[in-house]
Amino acid sequence: MSFFNMLEQISSGMLHTILIFFFTLVFSLPLGWIVAFGRMSKNKIISGITAFFISILRGTPLMLQLMVVFYGPYFLFQLPIGNWRFPAIIVGFSINYAAYFAEIYRSGISAIPVGQYEAAHILGYTKVQTFFKIILPQVIRIILPAVTNEVITLVKDTSLAFSISYIEMFSITKQIASTQTTLMPFAIAAAFYYIFNLLVSFVMRRLEKRLNYY
């Protein structure tokens, strides 16, 4: 197999890698807020349960979680899982990343001085206005570096989708490498991940700069 042949096949897997990356962010970034609010709930039961799930999601391998999400419906309810592979990956990744984002959001929120809430309250802002107009813009600036780290990790974590045999860049790479007995595919994949992350860092740094206006 020629170099360009490898390149072509591996880059076809790249699309699937990007899909996993994109959908995971679309779902996990907002879901993280819901989890964060659950974790910060005044209701002890809600915050307790949320804390428990966060610790499970952060304390067990993502690969294992993907397998549970993928095979669970079949093992537990004998449901057909033919078309479930890609959704299962998105569900597994999104839930896992939401747990990490939730902890980041929570630490950002707790970094906002109570005086900001009190000032908003005295000025007559409602709770919703206070959150969206006063708290959130400040939290986003605080958490952006930590979110960037997670996003970079996500680029690399997409390769875990190979564990439930989803054909993305890494599984194709592995296949070619074992049939052709050469390291070249790994080098190509590494270059792809690396460039992907360079792009991610570039975008996030631009974003950080834009938010550093005060």
Next chain:
Amino acid sequence: MSETTIYLEMNNIKKSFGDLQVLKDISLKVHEGEVLSIIGPSGSGKSTLLRIATMLETMDNGSIKYMDKEAASAENGSVHYAKPQALREIKKNFGLVFQNFNLFPHKTVLHNLIDAPVHVQKRNKTEVIAEAKALLEKMGLSDKEDYYPSQLSGGQQQRVAIARALALKPKVLFFDEPTSALDPELTGEVLKVIKALAEEKMTMVIVTHEMSFAKKISDRVIFMDKGVIAVEGTPEEVFNSDHSRMQEFLGKLKHE
């Protein structure tokens, strides 16, 4: 004073934090156009009283009325507030200037001023901006409207905070030690602004450690000690009182 309107009336306010009784049956009235200063040693409950008046803190007992409308009353720790709609109206009567300003760091000076009038009070934006600019001018900050709070000195920040509170046109303005986070050379510029407001007959309740300032601008002074109003009266009456704790308090300040 008795013929003027009573803007704020607090009756029999009691407050404990755990076993510590911080306010022991405090009653006070604030009249239209009056400047009331609250002085007293650290821990005597001055901030707590202001926080209860502005409903940032709950009380255990007592009642709060603004413009003769009951905002909240409490008995044995259970607080009863006015209905949400009425309470929102009542809360428009007062503003609060914090010791550490609490400006919104992500908004420019101008937006700190106009955001609440525009988005909370839903007033006309052009009008609000014009008023905000006039307020900044009055505070000597016209050239700072596009600055962010972090680009200003403490004294400037506190003047912005005063302007922000005034932009909502409160009837009563509370201050909790507005200058104690400032370097001495910045204190003067803030006190000057407050003095100008007093001359315009702005109704103000000021917790302060600036004794000579309190003496100069107040119509009435309250000396708080261990959760009670120990001395109350005109500045002359209070500062010349032979109340032993008052004398002790003034003596201590002199020696600092």
